[in-house]
Amino acid sequence: MAMKLRYIIVFAFALIFSSCGDDSTVKVFEDRDLTDIEYNPQTLQISYPQTFPRLEQPDDNLMTTDGVELGRHLFYDPILSADSTMSCASCHLPLGSFTDNLAVSIGIDNIAGKRSSMSLLNTGFYNTGLFWDGRSTTLEEQALLPVEDPIELHDTWDNVIFKLQCTEAYPEMFRKAFGIEKSSQITKELAAKAMAQFERSLVSSGSSKYDKVLAGKDVFTEEELMGFEIFFDINEDLPDGECFHCHNEPLLTTNEYLNNGLDSVPDFDSFEDVGYGAVTGVNFDNGKFRVPTLRNIIHSAPFMHDGRFQTLEEVLDHYNSGGKPSPNKHPLIVPLGLTQEHLDALMAFLHTLTDEEFMNNPAYSDPN
Numbered sequence: 001m002a003m004k005l006r007y008i009i010v011f012a013f014a015l016i017f018s019s020c021g022d023d024s025t026v027k028v029f030e031d032r033d034l035t036d037i038e039y040n041p042q043t044l045q046i047s048y049p050q051t052f053p054r055l056e057q058p059d060d061n062l063m064t065t066d067g068v069e070l071g072r073h074l075f076y077d078p079i080l081s082a083d084s085t086m087s088c089a090s091c092h093l094p095l096g097s098f099t100d101n102l103a104v105s106i107g108i109d110n111i112a113g114k115r116s117s118m119s120l121l122n123t124g125f126y127n128t129g130l131f132w133d134g135r136s137t138t139l140e141e142q143a144l145l146p147v148e149d150p151i152e153l154h155d156t157w158d159n160v161i162f163k164l165q166c167t168e169a170y171p172e173m174f175r176k177a178f179g180i181e182k183s184s185q186i187t188k189e190l191a192a193k194a195m196a197q198f199e200r201s202l203v204s205s206g207s208s209k210y211d212k213v214l215a216g217k218d219v220f221t222e223e224e225l226m227g228f229e230i231f232f233d234i235n236e237d238l239p240d241g242e243c244f245h246c247h248n249e250p251l252l253t254t255n256e257y258l259n260n261g262l263d264s265v266p267d268f269d270s271f272e273d274v275g276y277g278a279v280t281g282v283n284f285d286n287g288k289f290r291v292p293t294l295r296n297i298i299h300s301a302p303f304m305h306d307g308r309f310q311t312l313e314e315v316l317d318h319y320n321s322g323g324k325p326s327p328n329k330h331p332l333i334v335p336l337g338l339t340q341e342h343l344d345a346l347m348a349f350l351h352t353l354t355d356e357e358f359m360n361n362p363a364y365s366d367p368n
C-alpha cells in the first residue's frame with residue numbers, strides 16, 4: 001500500500017514536470033503557430049565523382065537545403081538520447097569517416113553492442129540493404145531505430161518528439177524543411193526523413209588520390225601502382241589479390257553479403273553472429289556480412305563487423321593466409337602468396353583511397 005502511494009506521488013510529480021522547459025523555468029507546452037515562417041524548400045544538388053552511379057532518392061524525400069540542415073542538427077544533437085549524452089555522431093564521427101573507431105559501439109547505458117559502427121561515407125548509394133546484415137532497407141527506416149535501441153540512444157520517440165517540440169529552434173527548422181504549420185506536427189517520420197537527407201549528402205569529394213588518378217589529374221607512385229594492379233588482378237607478372245571481386249570500383253564495394261573466412265566453424269549453425277542469415281532465414285546465409293567500402297579505410301579502424309582486427313596489416317595477413325574454413329567461405333578467399341613487398345604495395349594503394357576533404361567538409365560538421 002505504502003509502495004503504491006509512493007508511485008502515485010512520483011507519477012503526479014512526473015506529470016507536472018513533463019511540461020516544457022529546462023531545470024530553472026518550467027513552461028507549459030505551447031503548440032506554436034508557425035505559418036508566418038516562410039516555407040520555400042530549395043532542391044539541393046550535390047556533386048560526387050563522375051564514375052559513381054546515380055544517387056537515388058525517394059520521390060517523397062528529395063534533398064533540400066533546409067531538410068539536410070535539419071538532418072544535420074538532429075544527427076549531432078544529444079536531445080535524441082534519454083540522458084542527453086549521446087547523438088548519432090557519438091558513434092559516427094567525421095574524423096573516423098563517420099565511425100567511432102571502437103571494435104564494438106557502446107550506448108548511453110555503457111552497454112556494448114556486438115557490432116562495429118559503420119562508415120556513413122556514400123551510404124546513400126547502398127541499395128542492397130543497410131547494416132552489416134542488411135536488416136534495414138532505407139535510410140528513412142534505419143534512422144528510426146537508434147533512438148529506441150536499448151544499447152544505443154535508449155529513449156522513446158514520443159519523448160524525443162516532445163523535447164523537440166519544446167525547443168525554440170526545431171519547430172522553425174521543421175517548418176522550413178517540411179512546411180508543418182504547428183509545432184505539434186513534428187513527427188518521428190519527419191525527423192527520420194531529415195536525417196536520411198543529411199546522410200545522403202555524405203558523398204565522396206572526388207579528391208582522394210585514387211579518384212584523381214582515375215580522372216587523369218594525378219599519377220600513382222610505382223608502389224601504389226603495384227598495389228592497384230594486385231588489387232584489380234591486372235598484371236600477369238604479379239599475384240592476384242582478388243580484392244576487386246568484392247570491393248569493386250567505384251564505391252569499392254559490391255554491397256553483396258558474403259563470408260570472407262573470418263571464423264573456423266564446422267557447420268552453418270555454429271557461427272557466433274549469424275549475420276545475413278538472421279535476415280533471410282536461410283541457413284546458408286549464416287556468417288555472411290555486407291561487403292563494406294574501402295574508401296577512407298585507413299581512418300575507420302578497427303576492422304570487420306566485430307572490429308576484430310586492429311590494423312590493416314592484420315587484415316592483409318588474414319586475406320593472404322586464405323582465411324579460416326567454414327562451409328560457406330567464398331571460393332575467392334584462398335592463400336594469395338603475397339610477399340612483404342606485395343603487401344606493402346597493397347597498403348600503399350589502400351592509402352590512396354583516403355578522402356580528407358570529405359572528413360573535414362564543414363557542411364558535414366557539428367552545427368553547434
Ligand code: HEC
Pocket residue numbers: 075080086087088089090091092105106107108113115116117118119120123126129130131132133139142143146147151152153195199
Ligand atoms: C551506440 C552507437 C551508435 C549510435 C548512437 C548510432 N549508431 Fe548508427 N550504427 C552503429 C552500429 C554499431 C552500426 C552497425 C550495426 C549493425 O550492423 O548491426 C550502425 C549502422 C548505421 C547505419 C548503416 C550504414 C550502412 O552502410 O549500412 C546507418 C545509416 C546509421 N548507423 C545511422 C545512424 C543514425 C542516423 C543514428 C542516430 C539516429 C545512429 N546511427 C546512431 C552504432 C551507432
Ligand code: HEC
Pocket residue numbers: 231241242243244245246247257258259260262288289290291292293294297300302303304305306312315316319330332333346
Ligand atoms: C569474397 C569477397 C571478398 C574478397 C575477395 C575480399 N574481401 Fe574484404 N571484405 C569482404 C567482406 C564480406 C567483408 C566484411 C566481413 C565481415 O565483417 O564479416 C570485408 C571486409 C574487409 C575490410 C574491413 C572493412 C571494415 O570497414 O571493417 C577490409 C579492410 C578489406 N575487406 C580489404 C580487402 C582486401 C585488401 C582484399 C584483397 C586482398 C579483400 N578485402 C578481399 C569481402 C571480400
